[in-house]
Amino acid sequence: xxxxxxSPQFLSIQEGENLTVYCNSSSVFSSLQxxxxxxxEGPVLLVTxxxxxxxxxxxxxxxxxxxxxxxxxxxxxxxxPGDTGLYLCAGERGGAQKLVFGQGTRLTINP
Amino acid sequence: xxxxxxxxSRVICKSGTSVKIECRSLDFQATTMFWYRQFPKQSLMLMAxxxxxxxxxxxxxxxxxxxxxxxxxxxxxTLTVTSAHPEDSSFYICSxxxxxxxxxxQHFGDGTRLSIL
Numbered sequence: 001x002x003x004x005x006x007s008p009q010f011l012s013i014q015e016g017e018n019l020t021v022y023c024n025s026s027s028v029f030s031s032l033q034x035x036x037x038x039x040x041e042g043p044v045l046l047v048t049x050x051x052x053x054x055x056x057x058x059x060x061x062x063x064x065x066x067x068x069x070x071x072x073x074x075x076x077x078x079x080x081p082g083d084t085g086l087y088l089c090a091g092e093r094g095g096a097q098k099l100v101f102g103q104g105t106r107l108t109i110n111p
Numbered sequence: 112x113x114x115x116x117x118x119x120s121r122v123i124c125k126s127g128t129s130v131k132i133e134c135r136s137l138d139f140q141a142t143t144m145f146w147y148r149q150f151p152k153q154s155l156m157l158m159a160x161x162x163x164x165x166x167x168x169x170x171x172x173x174x175x176x177x178x179x180x181x182x183x184x185x186x187x188x189t190l191t192v193t194s195a196h197p198e199d200s201s202f203y204i205c206s207x208x209x210x211x212x213x214x215x216x217q218h219f220g221d222g223t224r225l226s227i228l
Contacts, residue, residue, distance in 0.1 A: 035219075041222060042206075042222045101154045101156075
């Protein structure tokens with residue numbers, strides 16, 4: 001059973017379009033992190049959300065943490081080819097700092 | 112920002128060989144380090160949690176005698192894959208965090224691609 005369901009797992013769109021990636025769970029997380037991973041490299045942290053309902057923006061990327069801290073979304077506006085990559089959400093439970101990763105979303109932005 | 116260095120980046124060796132992978136935090140004290148395994152086109156799966164000065168905690172299904180973890184200092188943890196076989200071929204990634212600071216993110220190394228022939 002996957003603790004964090006991430007969708008879609010694959011997404012291919014044209015440059016300039018908008019997209020949203022979802023991360024859902026029935027469990028409550030003390031924090032949720034979004035990472036981006038390039039082939040052959042480790043994940044790079046994009047953002048950490050902690051408070052229910054929190055919204056954080058990073059240029060064209062908008063991250064939201066659900067009010068109940070069970071789900072999160074990543075919205076990209078006007079996607080660019082440089083946004084291509086694997087996006088991973090990861091939830092932290094309690095104070096253990098152990099992360100549970102979603103399955104990942106492999107995003108391809110076509111020029 | 113915080114940097115985690117992982118070495119080597121790639122290992123190719125014969126079946127039966129033991130392989131050691133190092134994970135170093137370069138500019139902070141990593142009270143806790145984590146070891147993950149990632150198969151092609153899949154997400155990261157936590158193998159074990161390593162706390163400085165104590166025994167590692169392994170996730171269910173991970174053989175502690177197969178994957179030896181040592182966290183001897185606040186900046187270094189090592190993972191040794193003992194008597195490696197082809198099914199151990201994978202991408203191994205470490206991360207480090209300062210447990211004493213609330214909600215500190217994990218900083219990841221660049222991974223080690225292990226190929227067992």
